[in-house]
Amino acid sequence: MIKIVVAGFKGKMGMTATKMVRDHEGFELVGVLDPHAKETNLNELAEFSTVDVPIFNDKETVVKTVKTDVWIDFTIPSVAYENTRFALEQGIRPVVGTTGFSETEVNELVNLSQKQALGGLIAPNFAIGAVLMMQFSAKAAKYFPDVEIIEMHHDNKLDAPSGTAIKTAEMIYAERGEHQQGHPDEKESIPGARGADYHGMKIHSVRLPGLVAHQQVQFGSTGEGLTIRHDSYDRASFMTGVALGCEKVMDLKELVYGLENLL
């Protein structure tokens, strides 16, 4: 049995992941963490009335109290780096879905995991369809270098652009390289009109109530267009990837960035 802690369990993703771990026969839920939890055991919540799992408000108490193999993190961008670093320092394999990491932070965490010889995963998107969307986009960019990314999320999202959009742009850039898009003399009459810029690729972030997580990668060429789109209609879409990550990190000796590394 893989012993797992879920950080951010009171949130939308943390709660979905907590249920997945509880119901997965190869996993043992040993604790959950959220500074906003008032309860001390999951069985105080009606939907978990049959499980005896401690609730923690800080990470130091987690490691003092329970033995853990894997740390699932669905928290907030401002704490995820420290949480991931802490997990690695404590000999726990991180499986991180929280977004907002800088490239430097990811590199530092990879280096730390190599020193610790510990597996780990930071995946900006755990949905298999989203990984395919990113891979198909990278492939298309070789033939369609003019591309814009439109990501659409619920309006409680803290970071923009989304982690998925950044990863998509990175994967396209690795295939396509530098490329001038749009008119060289274009001017924005309202700042931000053309979106964020990643090596010439524009990224547009839409935030609206009712949305979950959606992304459209739109290519244009002479007389033709190609659109690659992925939609997560439900947070259950991320759970196959989270479960896979928890299993695979047990055999890795370093942290990897992107679920595609494990498929």
Ligand SMILES: NC(=O)C1=CN([C@@H]2O[C@H](COP(=O)(O)OP(=O)(O)OC[C@H]3O[C@@H](n4cnc5c(N)ncnc54)[C@H](O)[C@@H]3O)[C@@H](O)[C@H]2O)C=CC1
């Ligand atoms: N990689 C993926 O496939 C996905 C990633 N995400 C990302 O996951 C993160 C969480 O998303 P949601 O669940 O929608 O957010 P949310 O706002 O519903 O939940 C965040 C939770 O983290 C808790 N938290 C804050 N500080 C904490 C700390 N120091 N320790 C433990 N918990 C702490 C909050 O109290 C809250 O309950 C976001 O960064 C989001 O972008 C979301 C969906 C899929």
Ligand SMILES: O=C(O)C1=N[C@H](C(=O)O)C[C@H](O)C1
């Ligand atoms: O905040 C979200 O909801 C999501 N965040 C991730 C991201 O930033 O890409 C993954 C997914 O898009 C949902």
